[in-house]
């Protein structure tokens with residue numbers, strides 16, 4: 001049976017890089033961030049509900065969601081944020097459940113759910129194993145600053161607002177240490193690939 005591996009990590013920990021490495025080995029994946037964008041595309045009921053509550057100010061000229069405008073509305077209004085989450089989260093979850101069920105019916109030995117908020121969102125309950133990509137905060141801050149062209153103080157503030165490293169690690173079944181170079185990362189992915197294929201072949205594993 002196809003095992004589902006939940007992959008998580010903080011900002012710039014290497015989730016996309018790790019996903020690409022598994023994808024090169026033929027492993028299918030779904031990204032919770034992509035799914036979150038899909039449920040508010042034009043034609044989706046969640047977008048209609050959001051537009052009904054906030055009006056045209058949250059829509060772009062072409063009818064797509066103006067994420068920045070919406071972010072500004074919910075930023076300082078916890079009740080609005082809760083309302084928005086009550087509209088989007090169940091739909092994201094439903095869609096992820098469908099995708100994961102399709103993976104389980106498929107031929108792959110295992111498949112990935114990539115989610116920055118795997119633990120915070122409750123999505124960890126949808127997977128068989130949890131893989132945490134771990135980097136020291138200093139590395140995370142440096143990679144964020146370089147990639148996103150923000151200064152170190154901003155990068156530090158983003159990291160500080162996320163789940164602490166130790167808490168994430170405490171919930172991990174498997175860990176990738178991504179403090180080193182990309183070759184070291186590829187070796188770790190290859191080792192996990194062997195392990196997950198072996199686990200998927202065992203009777204009693206899901």
Ligand code: ATP
Pocket residue numbers: 009010011012013014015016017018116143144147178179180181182185
């Ligand atoms: P986010 O959730 O913030 O989008 P992410 O967890 O998907 O980030 P990546 O985009 O994979 O992280 O990596 C963050 C940055 O760090 C990228 O610029 C990537 O090229 C770089 N990076 C990732 N792994 C390594 C590595 N082992 N060595 C050097 N640079 C790396």
